[in-house]
Amino acid sequence: MTPDIPRIVLVPGDLSGVGPELMARLLADPANRARARLLVTATAEELDSFATTAAVTIADRDDIEHLGTDYRGPAIPVGEVSIAAGERALADLATALDLCAGGEADGVMFLPLNKGAMGQAGMTEEDELRWFAKRLDFDGFTSELNFIESLVTARVTSHVPVSEIADGISAGKVLETIELLNRVVAQTRTSTPRLAVCALNPHAGEGGKFGREEIDDIAPAIELARSRGIDVEGPFPCDTLFARAVGGDYDGVVTMYHDQGQIAMKLLGFDQGVTVHGGIPIPIATPAHGTAHNIVGTGKADLGPSTHAFDLAVRMAESRRATTDTDNAVAGAAAGTAAGAAAGAQVSPQ
Incomplete structure (x- = not known):
């Protein structure tokens, strides 16, 4: 060893x-x-x-x-x-x-x-x-991430009743989940992650007809993530998104709740599945x-x-x-520089 x-x-x-x-x-x-x-x-x-x-x-x-x-x-x-x-x-x-x-x-x-x-x-x-x-x-943001060979997912809400899912979704939480997934995929899969985000409602809400979470929270979070340099798209209806993702269009997918991602991931790779406790x-x-x-x-x-x-x-x-x-090397170098500067200051002529 x-x-x-x-x-x-x-x-x-x-x-x-x-x-x-x-x-x-x-x-x-x-x-x-x-x-x-x-x-x-x-x-x-x-x-x-x-x-x-x-x-x-x-x-x-x-x-x-x-x-x-x-x-x-x-x-x-x-x-x-x-x-x-x-x-x-x-x-x-x-x-x-x-x-x-x-x-x-x-x-x-x-x-x-x-x-x-x-x-x-x-x-x-x-x-x-x-x-x-x-x-x-x-007390920071946490989320389970699930891995199979071809894909990684993270979820905005997890082990909560279905009746509480919508209340648990906010632009801030969606953004934090996107950022966490981007960071983990970059560390473990590829330095240039391509991400997608699931909608909550059928047909991605269909312009507000089936709910406003996509308009009020999910889409704004995606736009803010993109402004921070993250390659992310959506929100997409989850009944079609996973077919695209497993086909190679995306490296990671953000889901809104537990089973939205877990059903797909376990169908795609039950014999591969890993959970990472992110955040x-x-x-x-x-x-x-x-x-x-x-x-x-x-x-x-x-x-x-x-x-x-x-x-x-x-x-x-x-x-x-x-x-x-x-980090330790940088801190050590900084400490050495500071010590040298201090020593120099002590011997400098007045």
Whole structure:
């Protein structure tokens, strides 16, 4: 291992589901372990158990750091939603965030969670992203981004009732989502992102006949984004936009609500899907599927999304390290210049 590779915290997710076996399969591949210094929120004995379930061998484990877990509750039942599983997941995620916030890790990749279990365990936020933001004391804009091979999406509203979607859409939020998507696509896909924005209403509102969100909020946000140099178009009816996007017209699409994008993305690439928790200052990625209680231990869980999530977490962490190194170098140079100027001032003739 070189000292320059990123440090990634791997969290097995909800232990009642397929996350532990997927983690073991990821770690069984030496190529994955060569890409990052891996810190695992599991004991060595737990990882042995995960590997047994997955029917894999994780050889030469000296390059894996076992962080263990702060969870001290009862055993977690497999294949069902439980408070215990939620408490363990929250404890492990807290450890991962704290390590990143303290500069001891560069990014997080976690396996599937169960929001019901985390809610039973005390999570009051609408989802884990908002829980992350609260834990990090981050009050900026956040949005889930979803990746498949050919496309990236971000959404203006997420885990809210359908009856509240329109109230959650404003020009400011649409603009922030466009800017976030543009930034992430530029970091992970192409330096020249081409973006499109979905309308909220059928036929893009048809000139106000079916609603004014396109006129009052979405179109003005698009124009402001374009004035800031972002290549973005819309709003387009979503029933035709995704066919154009997957055909290569766009690299990313902004959607107005959860299922507007998720239905399309899971139809286009369920075996590829990755969710990135955008906006917060820590790279976090996870496969875009659930705990799959019905297939735990059968070997049927598809490793593809987890592999893609790991790849994205590593690449984002590398980008974060590069940015931090550049910022530190600039700050150091500035400090040196200032110190030199001060020294010169001290010896200058009066």
